[in-house]
Amino acid sequence: MREIFDAYQFVGCHSKFFDRMMTRADLPARLLLKFFWGLDEQAYQKFLTQAFAGIPENFSGRLLEVPVGTGVLSLPVCKNLDGAEIFCVDCSDKMLDAAKLRAEQMNLRGVKFILGDVGNLPFADNFFDLVLSINGFHVFGDKIAAWSETRRVLKRGGIFCGCMYIKGENCRTDFFVKNFCEPNGFFSPPYETFASLKEFLSNRYSRAEVSHVESFAGFICVK
């Protein structure tokens, strides 16, 4: 757990580099995304669409995003959710600082940023209408607690959606994850496969749709 925290404190201090990677902002980012993650322009756009597909148009209600990271992918989406009450959680104060700065620069008011652990969320049971988790479940150290807490805080009928890495879809990605992301604390095993994730979510939620683009699974579940 300490390793993961330290890794993302470091990323938070170099958030511009992380943001460039996450958004395919320049040629090195595009080459890295294509080579290690199999994501060219078209696949990257599909990845983004899949990640946020669970948020209904004109959603208004309480939304939890965990982990928000620097908010590079999610805050532009949040900007369009006028009627929503948005809470963003991350365990790294450096990542959260970058997200807060981005929100300020975007003039995005009313979003609450909370330093916290997904395994011990500071919210009452059934508090949220929607829980969004982008690129979190391949990172979290205590995945059992993370699955349990994200479900506990969600209302019956509420939506749990987002995306995560799954193994077994692209050998180059799996190699990179095992030999770079994991030893450096950016990812932590065990990882789901497409089939195991589908089965797991179907058993925990009344409805679960799982798709994937390369090694990224998108999920939309209803509690």
Ligand SMILES: C[S@@+](CC[C@H](N)C(=O)[O-])C[C@H]1O[C@@H](n2cnc3c(N)ncnc32)[C@H](O)[C@@H]1O
């Ligand atoms: C790969 S980043 C994803 C950030 C963002 N969702 C995105 O896609 O750009 C993973 C994030 O998970 C956070 N994180 C790791 N373990 C956590 C935990 N137990 N509770 C809350 N956040 C955690 C890290 O600090 C980091 O910001």
